[in-house]
Amino acid sequence: MKMLINVPETVVADALRGMAAAHPDLSVDVDNRVVVRRDAPVAGKVGLVSGGGSGHEPLHGGFVGPGMLSAACPGEVFTSPVPDQMVRAAAAVDSGAGVLFIVKNYTGDVLNFDMAAELAEDEGIQVAKVLVNDDVAVTDSLFTAGRRGTGATLFVEKLAGAAAEEGMPLERVEAIGRQVNESSRSFGVALTAVSTPSKGSPTFDLPEGELELGIGIHGEPGRERRAMMTSREIADFAVAAVLDDLRPSRPVIALVNGMGATPLLELYGFNAEVQRVLGERGISVARTLVGNYVTSLDMAGCSVSLCEVDEDLLRLWDAPVETPALRWGR
Amino acid sequence: MKMLINVPETVVADALRGMAAAHPDLSVDVDNRVVVRRDAPVAGKVGLVSGGGSGHEPLHGGFVGPGMLSAACPGEVFTSPVPDQMVRAAAAVDSGAGVLFIVKNYTGDVLNFDMAAELAEDEGIQVAKVLVNDDVAVTDSLFTAGRRGTGATLFVEKLAGAAAEEGMPLERVEAIGRQVNESSRSFGVALTAVSTPSKGSPTFDLPEGELELGIGIHGEPGRERRAMMTSREIADFAVAAVLDDLRPSRPVIALVNGMGATPLLELYGFNAEVQRVLGERGISVARTLVGNYVTSLDMAGCSVSLCEVDEDLLRLWDAPVETPALRWGR
Amino acid sequence: MAEQQSGPDLDAAFFIRWLIACAAAVERDAAHLTDLDAAIGDADHGSNLQRGFRAVAEVLTKEVPATPGAVLTLAGRQLISTVGGASGPLYGTLLRRTGKALGDAAGTDRAGLADALGAGVAAVAQLGGAKAGDKTMLDALEPAVEALSTGYAEAARAASEGAEATTPLQARKGRASYLGERSVGHQDPGATSAALLVTTLAETAEAGA
Amino acid sequence: MAEQQSGPDLDAAFFIRWLIACAAAVERDAAHLTDLDAAIGDADHGSNLQRGFRAVAEVLTKEVPATPGAVLTLAGRQLISTVGGASGPLYGTLLRRTGKALGDAAGTDRAGLADALGAGVAAVAQLGGAKAGDKTMLDALEPAVEALSTGYAEAARAASEGAEATTPLQARKGRASYLGERSVGHQDPGATSAALLVTTLAETAEAGA
Ligand SMILES: Nc1ncnc2c1ncn2[C@@H]1O[C@H](COP(=O)(O)OP(=O)(O)O)[C@@H](O)[C@H]1O
Ligand SMILES: Nc1ncnc2c1ncn2[C@@H]1O[C@H](COP(=O)(O)OP(=O)(O)O)[C@@H](O)[C@H]1O
Numbered sequence A, B: 001m002k003m004l005i006n007v008p009e010t011v012v013a014d015a016l017r018g019m020a021a022a023h024p025d026l027s028v029d030v031d032n033r034v035v036v037r038r039d040a041p042v043a044g045k046v047g048l049v050s051g052g053g054s055g056h057e058p059l060h061g062g063f064v065g066p067g068m069l070s071a072a073c074p075g076e077v078f079t080s081p082v083p084d085q086m087v088r089a090a091a092a093v094d095s096g097a098g099v100l101f102i103v104k105n106y107t108g109d110v111l112n113f114d115m116a117a118e119l120a121e122d123e124g125i126q127v128a129k130v131l132v133n134d135d136v137a138v139t140d141s142l143f144t145a146g147r148r149g150t151g152a153t154l155f156v157e158k159l160a161g162a163a164a165e166e167g168m169p170l171e172r173v174e175a176i177g178r179q180v181n182e183s184s185r186s187f188g189v190a191l192t193a194v195s196t197p198s199k200g201s202p203t204f205d206l207p208e209g210e211l212e213l214g215i216g217i218h219g220e221p222g223r224e225r226r227a228m229m230t231s232r233e234i235a236d237f238a239v240a241a242v243l244d245d246l247r248p249s250r251p252v253i254a255l256v257n258g259m260g261a262t263p264l265l266e267l268y269g270f271n272a273e274v275q276r277v278l279g280e281r282g283i284s285v286a287r288t289l290v291g292n293y294v295t296s297l298d299m300a301g302c303s304v305s306l307c308e309v310d311e312d313l314l315r316l317w318d319a320p321v322e323t324p325a326l327r328w329g330r
Numbered sequence C, D: 001m002a003e004q005q006s007g008p009d010l011d012a013a014f015f016i017r018w019l020i021a022c023a024a025a026v027e028r029d030a031a032h033l034t035d036l037d038a039a040i041g042d043a044d045h046g047s048n049l050q051r052g053f054r055a056v057a058e059v060l061t062k063e064v065p066a067t068p069g070a071v072l073t074l075a076g077r078q079l080i081s082t083v084g085g086a087s088g089p090l091y092g093t094l095l096r097r098t099g100k101a102l103g104d105a106a107g108t109d110r111a112g113l114a115d116a117l118g119a120g121v122a123a124v125a126q127l128g129g130a131k132a133g134d135k136t137m138l139d140a141l142e143p144a145v146e147a148l149s150t151g152y153a154e155a156a157r158a159a160s161e162g163a164e165a166t167t168p169l170q171a172r173k174g175r176a177s178y179l180g181e182r183s184v185g186h187q188d189p190g191a192t193s194a195a196l197l198v199t200t201l202a203e204t205a206e207a208g209a
């Protein structure tokens, strides 16, 4: 698979240099792989740190800025960052009000953030953690690694980010992050497999007439392979999977997310189908976001994430945000 | 090629329904295929109308809103819209201050916008036109259709849009649009061919070890095929092609644009190389935009566009913009 | 082959039959036209004409204009309003200007049609700024008009030969011109569809004779 | 095969030789490990360990710790700081805790190493919450520790058999667990790399004997 790269080994460092050049509002430490909003630490404000494997851009670096993350730690492609990065990020953004780690539920991310939390606390930084595990495709049980963190990460980062920006204390920001995660579910579909720079070819074989239902964002195969479906059928299936688990009684925010290689034209069309199903199910949609936000390199496909919101969460959603990938409000 | 669609015939209409649901700030006429900012016509303000074939999203519909386009007319995939759409858009946004058509230089777009201009003038709307023809890959001569309009369309729409928002009269807005086009050049590279919904398979064959240099945004083959190159080599080649023609003596705005299927991680890495070449050439970069802005459906690849700016143009660039795909300022 | 006469045998119904036969022919050849356009253009010529001629066929089942001129101008307007791209305005103008040249006579004959079509083709040349040899639809249309004064079959043959003769040319107009030398060796999609429309004209004339 | 004794023959230099041999072995098998991970994970296990063991080999050319314990804790810290993913903290913890268990003695023997490795493996089990049969590196590490009291070759064989025995299992921990039943039929990449490290230990011991 052809890629717009030099060599696989420098992909993440190259991208960070490119980010630094494009976004003077961010302070990008290429050597130590930490992306920090330039005005950090903001006095009295809780710091929000997230991170994870690279390859999901704009997540997380593209969500650093006022109203969202204070810092992001990009790991190697599809590989959790190391504790050193997280400790450095925490130190850079802590104003004394403490730091919230937003961690997608993968064994690697959990272990590394846990180690980092211990080390940061050793340095006198107060750390809280929110685990994101929204992917209903994965059976959750004591005997598995549990559900993956996918699209809902954006909800948690935006809403907890707005709460922190409003000056809420660490416990409140953490509680909101947790509430958002508990109110959110996602389901993803792949039309093509992903190729990582180090492997250089698709991680699995997905023939022309088939698709994978219930995929994650790391090129893992999904739970089930089926004959290719229409946009309408995929929306029916994905929304049903989410709603079977979420059963919202209040309005939702909908994220209709592209996995990377699906054209925006198709994503908007898919959104029309998602909105149709939600309407048929009597779910009221308060806000909708359509685009490539939580991606999987060059994978074609999409995911649907819903977050049930009350008025407080909706206010936090509408609050100003000023990051490379998400911007609104004033 | 698998697509997230229902049937090829409804792709554009489906996308417009999805856009309408996602962007309450836009008024989307699905049947007549016109996307208009909700508050149009704005009293005393020149209206900006653009459009072209679909498949280049977010161009043009994603650039409708305060500070940029007043309306967009999406055609079928890779097919110029028809005059009826443009006349309707012009009527919807004209406040009496006149309307500027921003037209990418393709035979189809030019002919249809010309017809529309005649019809709109018959209806008493004052119409001016700016032709965008920035693609240096195409030899410009009296005996060809001339250069294609590609990435610079974003520059023209943003800068003329800001001028219109400031209340400048039609002749000034038109003159700025023309100046921006004359100050801009682009060059594009494809790693894969594009598949249109109606054809359903790649429009040409581009094998694993090769790339196309000098491609447009409609899946046309480029001017030259070569063995696959690194990000560094592609940046050297593309920037040289642009600078051989532009020779800027002032700072530039750089658009490092993805063709659709190239991951943002790679695009940022490519931007690092573009900035390196510009630095080596002594070009000062005032602003940089990295992302999928002027796309070609599921094509992997990138383009580089540069716009030489003076202080006035830079002020217009920084002026607030509030569209689905481009937002900043306050 | 029926003997061809240039008598006043072409009424509104004839042109409606022709356009509906064009719609069927385009439907049949759409994939081929799109494939030709994929090689040197943007892979939409077949679906463009499909959309346009479906609309033409549809409007002609609702409205039945009384004169050849009215049939052709209505069809031309319909193409302009539904096709888009380069071929929409060009074919739309071809039919509209041909129709206008026919005026409001109740019928015409082959010689009259040849004259009117000549005016239509001239309008296409003026609108698009192309001339023979530029590898466009004109390479089929111009020889067809000339041959039409001799006969329908001759016009069809001239159009087809004109279309085939575009293969070795380097495109100087339209999207294919971006390719420069790489446009050589492919038959022009617009010239091919033009030959299809003229061939369908000959078939319609022959069937009606 | 050299007769294996459990004498006090394992000094810091031995562990450095082992870790450098591990780096070479990982370099050689990286693509295979990544391919195994592609089937039921995210296609990075080989490059993860490559990055980590390159860093270990590099640091050991700069710093030369005096005791086995210091060598292993340094290597473990290095893995934690450079690998990331699940395997970084897990292998890092394995080496660190094994090193800590060895204390600051100047040398150890096979029995001492077996005890210390047992502590390291227990720490991995605690950190990751997995147990034998969950289709993880533990399925190679646990039998290896047990067999190490018998001999190096026995440990290597036990680790390899343990790794192979993961193939029919359904994963209950790590990324492969997302696949549910679809994880059956593939050998676990972490168990495979664990067997590689133990095999390399046996080779190092044999070469040194
Ligand atoms: N300037 C022109 N004059 C005459 N015919 C032209 C001109 N430009 C393009 N064409 C014709 O139009 C055809 C392409 O039509 P189509 O594919 O429908 O439109 P587009 O090029 O906009 O995609 C070409 O094959 C050519 O025959
Ligand atoms: N909870 C766990 N306990 C023990 N080993 C685990 C656990 N989770 C994963 N592993 C091991 O880690 C290996 C995967 O490592 P690697 O691919 O480097 O990390 P990641 O899964 O984060 O991409 C698995 O094959 C498995 O052997």
Ligand SMILES: [Mg+2]
Residues within 6 Å of the ligand: A053, A078, A079, A080, A108, D042, D044, D085, D086
């Ligand atoms: Mg990983």
Ligand SMILES: [Mg+2]
Residues within 6 Å of the ligand: B053, B078, B079, B080, B108, C042, C044, C085, C086
């Ligand atoms: Mg076209």
Ligand SMILES: [Mg+2]
Residues within 6 Å of the ligand: C037, C041, C042, C043, C044, C045, C085, C175
């Ligand atoms: Mg075409």
Ligand SMILES: [Mg+2]
Residues within 6 Å of the ligand: D037, D041, D042, D043, D044, D045, D085, D175
């Ligand atoms: Mg892995």
